[in-house]
Amino acid sequence: MVDLKKLSIRELAHEFQKEIIEIVAAHPRKYWGWFLMLASAFIVGTIVLNGYLFIIFNATTIPALPGDLGAEGISINKSALGEVIDVIDKRALEFDRVLRSTVPLDPAL
Numbered sequence: 001m002v003d004l005k006k007l008s009i010r011e012l013a014h015e016f017q018k019e020i021i022e023i024v025a026a027h028p029r030k031y032w033g034w035f036l037m038l039a040s041a042f043i044v045g046t047i048v049l050n051g052y053l054f055i056i057f058n059a060t061t062i063p064a065l066p067g068d069l070g071a072e073g074i075s076i077n078k079s080a081l082g083e084v085i086d087v088i089d090k091r092a093l094e095f096d097r098v099l100r101s102t103v104p105l106d107p108a109l
Helices: 009-024 028-059 078-100
Strands: none
């Protein structure tokens, strides 16, 4: 039985230090099995957790578009699409004009 009155912190620290040194300086065969089991448990746990997360996130469905599409599906506004194409064409022409100009332009102006 350990006498707690005679036990000092210095002795406990010395014993603990000796145990740590014995573990670190021990032959690898002594702790290889524990290391292998710990690494295997970590790998299996990681695979199980990833599978669980995959099942959770795969079960939720993400709608393609917000709102109800109805029976007719997606409708396209042709006039708005034409306006967007016109704006893109105007910007492409302006870009070509600036690219072909010989006068250096200052972007800060």
